[in-house]
Amino acid sequence: xxxxxxxxxxxxxxxxxxxxxxxALESASLRVLPGEVHALMGANGAGKxxxxxxxxxxxxxxxxxxxxxxxxxxxxxxxEARRGGLVSVYQEPAVIPDLDVxxxxxxxxxxxxxxxxxxxxxxxxxxxxxxxxRELPLATLxxxxxxxxxxxxxxxxxxxxxxxxxxxxxxxxxxxxxxDLRGGVRCTIFISxxxxxxxxxxxxxxxxxxxxxxxxxxxxxADSADRIVELMLxxxxxxxxxxxxxxxxxxxADGERPRIEVRNLAAHVRLRDVSLKLYPGEVLGVVAxxxxxxxxxxxILSGAERPASxxxxxxxxxxxxxxxxxxxxKGIVFVPADRAEALLMQRPVRDNIALxxxxxxxxxxxxxTREEKPKVDKAIDRLQIDTRAxxxxxxxxxxxxxKVTIARWVATGxxxxxxxxxxRGIDIRTKHxxxxxxRELAEAGAxxxxxxxxxxxxxxxxxxxxxxxxxxxxxxxxxxxxxxATLLRAAHNLSSDAPLPEEVxxxxxxxxxxxxxxxxxxx
Amino acid sequence: xxxxxxxxxxxxxxxxxxxxxIVRRNIWTLGLIGILVLLVVVTKIIQPSYGPAGIQGLAIxxxxxxxxxxxxxxxxxxxxxxxxxxxxxxxxxxxSATLMADRSESFAIIVVIGVxxxxxxxxxxxxALVVFTRVPDIVVTLAMxxxxxxxALLVLNTPGGxxxxxxxxxxxxPLFSQWVPRAAVALLVIVGxxxxxxxxxxxxxxxxAVGSDPLAAFRSGVSVSRTKxxxxxxAGLFSAMAGLSLTATTGIxxxxxxxxxxxxxxAVVLGGVSLAGxxxxxxxxxxxxxxxSLLRTDMTFLNVDxxxxxxxxxxxxxxxxxxxxxxxxxxxxx
Numbered sequence: 102x103x104x105x106x107x108x109x110x111x112x113x114x115x116x117x118x119x120x121x122x123x124x125a126l127e128s129a130s131l132r133v134l135p136g137e138v139h140a141l142m143g144a145n146g147a148g149k150x151x152x153x154x155x156x157x158x159x160x161x162x163x164x165x166x167x168x169x170x171x172x173x174x175x176x177x178x179x180x181e182a183r184r185g186g187l188v189s190v191y192q193e194p195a196v197i198p199d200l201d202v203x204x205x206x207x208x209x210x211x212x213x214x215x216x217x218x219x220x221x222x223x224x225x226x227x228x229x230x231x232x233x234x235r236e237l238p239l240a241t242l243x244x245x246x247x248x249x250x251x252x253x254x255x256x257x258x259x260x261x262x263x264x265x266x267x268x269x270x271x272x273x274x275x276x277x278x279x280x281d282l283r284g285g286v287r288c289t290i291f292i293s294x295x296x297x298x299x300x301x302x303x304x305x306x307x308x309x310x311x312x313x314x315x316x317x318x319x320x321x322x323a324d325s326a327d328r329i330v331e332l333m334l335x336x337x338x339x340x341x342x343x344x345x346x347x348x349x350x351x352x353x354a355d356g357e358r359p360r361i362e363v364r365n366l367a368a369h370v371r372l373r374d375v376s377l378k379l380y381p382g383e384v385l386g387v388v389a390x391x392x393x394x395x396x397x398x399x400x401i402l403s404g405a406e407r408p409a410s411x412x413x414x415x416x417x418x419x420x421x422x423x424x425x426x427x428x429x430x431k432g433i434v435f436v437p438a439d440r441a442e443a444l445l446m447q448r449p450v451r452d453n454i455a456l457x458x459x460x461x462x463x464x465x466x467x468x469x470t471r472e473e474k475p476k477v478d479k480a481i482d483r484l485q486i487d488t489r490a491x492x493x494x495x496x497x498x499x500x501x502x503x504k505v506t507i508a509r510w511v512a513t514g515x516x517x518x519x520x521x522x523x524x525r526g527i528d529i530r531t532k533h534x535x536x537x538x539x540r541e542l543a544e545a546g547a548x549x550x551x552x553x554x555x556x557x558x559x560x561x562x563x564x565x566x567x568x569x570x571x572x573x574x575x576x577x578x579x580x581x582x583x584x585x586a587t588l589l590r591a592a593h594n595l596s597s598d599a600p601l602p603e604e605v606x607x608x609x610x611x612x613x614x615x616x617x618x619x620x621x622x623x624x
Numbered sequence: 625x626x627x628x629x630x631x632x633x634x635x636x637x638x639x640x641x642x643x644x645x646i647v648r649r650n651i652w653t654l655g656l657i658g659i660l661v662l663l664v665v666v667t668k669i670i671q672p673s674y675g676p677a678g679i680q681g682l683a684i685x686x687x688x689x690x691x692x693x694x695x696x697x698x699x700x701x702x703x704x705x706x707x708x709x710x711x712x713x714x715x716x717x718x719x720s721a722t723l724m725a726d727r728s729e730s731f732a733i734i735v736v737i738g739v740x741x742x743x744x745x746x747x748x749x750x751x752a753l754v755v756f757t758r759v760p761d762i763v764v765t766l767a768m769x770x771x772x773x774x775x776a777l778l779v780l781n782t783p784g785g786x787x788x789x790x791x792x793x794x795x796x797x798p799l800f801s802q803w804v805p806r807a808a809v810a811l812l813v814i815v816g817x818x819x820x821x822x823x824x825x826x827x828x829x830x831x832x833a834v835g836s837d838p839l840a841a842f843r844s845g846v847s848v849s850r851t852k853x854x855x856x857x858x859a860g861l862f863s864a865m866a867g868l869s870l871t872a873t874t875g876i877x878x879x880x881x882x883x884x885x886x887x888x889x890x891a892v893v894l895g896g897v898s899l900a901g902x903x904x905x906x907x908x909x910x911x912x913x914x915x916x917s918l919l920r921t922d923m924t925f926l927n928v929d930x931x932x933x934x935x936x937x938x939x940x941x942x943x944x945x946x947x948x949x950x951x952x953x954x955x956x957x958x
Contacts, residue, residue, distance in 0.1 A: 159843060180845035195843035199836035199902040204829050209844045231645055 116165030143309035186256030219248035224274030366411035373572030386566030394572035403435035404428030432516035480512035500531030652896030683805035693891035695862035702855035703901030710885035711772035716867030721785025721877025732788030747860020751853035835901025
């Protein structure tokens, strides 16, 4: 390998990082030219964020060489990276909540005037520097974080999912600013899940898969998007195509009694009037934009909250649930989106799965380990949980954590499972293990209610879907007809033949934008 | 926001806005001052003869505890806690009293400086242990509580030693007017000289940053370890001052000083500093110390059993913090 810089501004080669048994990065490389906006792509858990953290000193690599302008650099802390001209805007804003904006600027020694300039460029009118960061909305904090990074004119600017939490108008101005950065002497590394954004501002894309760099794609090429997806997914792409060809079919026998039936359920302000029937043997999808009452619905069904009015029948009998324990006793179990709500993060995988039987509800006495072990083993095996990290659950990846949450109920044998966006923030590989699992459980006779924010999941996992809007069920769609456009129309409460507004079309590329547009169309 | 005002009203608008901001930021301390004023009125009612002498006594008894509370605040702001403050006070008190006994007045100046440096070193040891061993703060400082306490008894087994005349004179008696005790002036000068410049420096901001969100602070380029050690050094420095004030006010060194550590934690909590770090300042805890001391005085006037008085003190602590948090929560909701 030559010592020369080959014209690269930033050159990282052979970067690896392990956390115990979990490999986050395995010989990743990244080469960025001056004046370039370079996309870093990969499925969740591919190692993008770890690579960015290594480049900015937040995490120390186990091995690898990092060169900036041809010179070897050892980066030990974010402060050092900052001095060396490498600055990142992380997924979670690095703004101190208890300090006001001007103190936050002083903390990073950011000059105020350029900061103000960038704030305006980025589409915020003006900003009150005496406000505490805690009092500002997340989108504003992200813009502050970005403006603060731009103000010190770093050689390498890294944006990790910068647009994820932004409303559409701010996203646009951020993309404009990033686009203007092209062609200078500095460079930008841009991480985003949204292909349209990559296509509009990036020059080249480096794709990571399972911690390895698997390819570099020129974004200007005609088939670049397909190439990127192909590289990101590896062999999974084929599985997915195969699955899409076999849409789920209903196993519901006609005339059967519903496992769960609710009539005219209402709670708080958001849940106004929801009726639904969930039959054994089916996966019923729930589709709704953010905050349409689905949170309250799941809270009620899982026994965490009580409805203000309405009927709730389990197996045809009136059910009054005072506590999640009541629901579990009736065979209704809940898988939340946030794994931390369900798992004991500091306990091993085994303990977590065994919890429902080692801690039988409101029963005391010694634990029967002998009965417990085979069941736990079976569940681990069935869900293919990565137990290399035999230690605590918090060291597992998000996908594996979610599998543990499901495995615990699979091990006990379940009748009804309520899944609230169970695939949120987990990698595509695990997602494609979870869908067939849900189907298998349904085929074995379980009733499954699945709320998802990813519309494509409805056809992959469900028999039919209901759509909730404004706290009421506005549509019921069989899975066969539930393509993304149809669901999106229904979720915005538009009639199926109404023309799809342009902003809604654009939103099909990302759910976050979808929510934002939804708010606008309501006004 | 403030830039939208028209030019003529701009300056007044600004100053009103700034004033509102200051009030909003210090609402807890202002509330405490309100309680204190109320308490003074109550004291005057139940003991009409309460006057300059009473205030003198109050200031002298408050001084060591107030400095201990400031020390604790420094540790707590950076999301730590220092359980060794009482022991550090004991050690610095006996060291200063032993060295100053029967020596010249000018030698005492060297002793005072040396003891302050000792405080910084004790704090640095605490901080370094917390940072490098990664043992939780509460465990490290609990262990050091015993170490420093034992060291204090090794230096001086029973109360003894002496204090320089000028040092004692700094804390005893009034200044200018009989209503202004020297101890109170000393306290405000010390805090004013040391705390306020720190609060405004980047180091001070780092202290709050590390307490508020260590990860965000790290990513903003703050050295979390250094800041943490610095916070414990400050705690050590103020503990040394508290130890010196013990020597100065009593005229001797005290190897077993009393429940200063836990009282300092109580004052910090009552003073509106979040034990989770990142919010609050030193003035709240100082006012809290005065309130707690005056409360005790009042109960003595009322002939309340001293043990019962301790119970009442505890209940008031819980009550005030609970009501205060409720009010803050309400404000946040609206």
